[in-house]
Amino acid sequence: MEYHDSEKAKAVAGRVAEFMDDVVLPREREALATGEPITRAELESLWEQAKERDLFAPQMPEKYGGQGLDFSDMLPSFEQVGRSLIGAHAIRANAPQEGNMHTLEMVGTDEQKAKWLRPLVQGEISSAFAMTEPKQGGGSDPKMLQSTAIKDGDEWVVNAHKWWTTDGLDADFYLVMARTDLDAHPYEGTSIILVPADADGVEVVRNIPHLGGHDITELEGGHAEMKFNNVRVPVENTVGEEGQGFQVAQMRLGGGRLTHCMRYSGMAERSLNIAKAYLSEREAFGTTLDEKQALRHRIADAETQLHAARTMVRHAARELDRSDARIEVAMSKVFTANVTNEAIDLALQCCGGNGIGKDLPIAHFYEDVRAFRIVDGADEVHRRSIARWAFDDIADEEVEHALQFDEELRIDALDE
Incomplete structure (x- = not known):
């Protein structure tokens, strides 16, 4: 799909995708296969490689060692890192570090930035x-x-x-x-x-x-x-x-919800890709599973919903540059959380025994994604905000219409 991201956003996301495919995903697969965790030294090595490729901390200004992407431009890169269990760590864009960096960069004093922000961006502290x-x-x-x-x-x-x-x-x-x-x-x-x-x-x-x-x-x-x-x-x-703590937290959480949406959409995309590859190879009842219409339609629905989620997030990001975009962010978050839950659940189901096994990352993704309907605001809280907006908007319009209608009746009565 073409989302008309800026040329800079596409260029950086392309380099991030190559980094994930060439370096990060192979190391992730090795860790899953052997059960040996990735060490701090290995993670720092990934950071150095990210710096060499101009990918490190893409969300932070260049003066702190980042790539200086604006919010909308960094979203495609966050989707790419979401494809790996360690992707966000590998380029220093993982939560909560990313959100705390953003908070200090937005409202921190010069002293706070010098003492805490710069070493935080560089991975020297947490x-x-x-x-x-x-x-x-x-x-x-x-x-x-x-x-x-x-x-x-x-x-x-x-x-x-x-x-x-x-x-x-x-x-x-x-x-x-x-x-x-x-x-x-x-x-x-x-x-x-x-x-x-x-x-x-x-x-x-x-x-x-x-x-x-x-x-x-x-x-x-x-x-x-x-x-x-x-x-x-x-x-x-x-x-x-x-x-002003709530106002600062809202600035932090609004953007953070959208970056989470993109990370989880990347997770869902990889899960679906694994499932499609599996379906094309697994034979049952005379054909490969990818020829079964019911599965093909379910995959089609998942791809459609994931496309809608990506589009919503990009729209909310553009609005966030102009306003607090509270409702747009809430809609994007609750919709993407449910879409990615459903997509990863479908991918796991398609892969059967291989899906619940942990040789593949889908089982890990499945456990991770369920929390997304709770963290950064539970579904019910976001729906409450959206509903209040929806009903208040309708109520205001109806009251205005009723007052206008009443005025018209009184004018008609005077004319009579």
């Missing part, structure tokens, strides 16, 4: 975003946020209980969402505080066991449960404006 809390804390309803950061002189005193803090086990610093004005509505009284991992009171409770969790690298960042117990950090560690 980070985590600590927002979600155990019940009854902030989750799908972020207004329920319980974490606090109270000023004491020129310091914040942070108290928080978080979980699902991705890469929390290995992080050198955390971006912590906490309420900083308890008298204000959470949307106006919440801030993001940068907390170094070695600060007194930072506690990693555990790595949460979860669906998937099959990292084939030695980087066991995990999804940590964290506690921040009277952690003191300077007020200068506020990321963005005080009280």
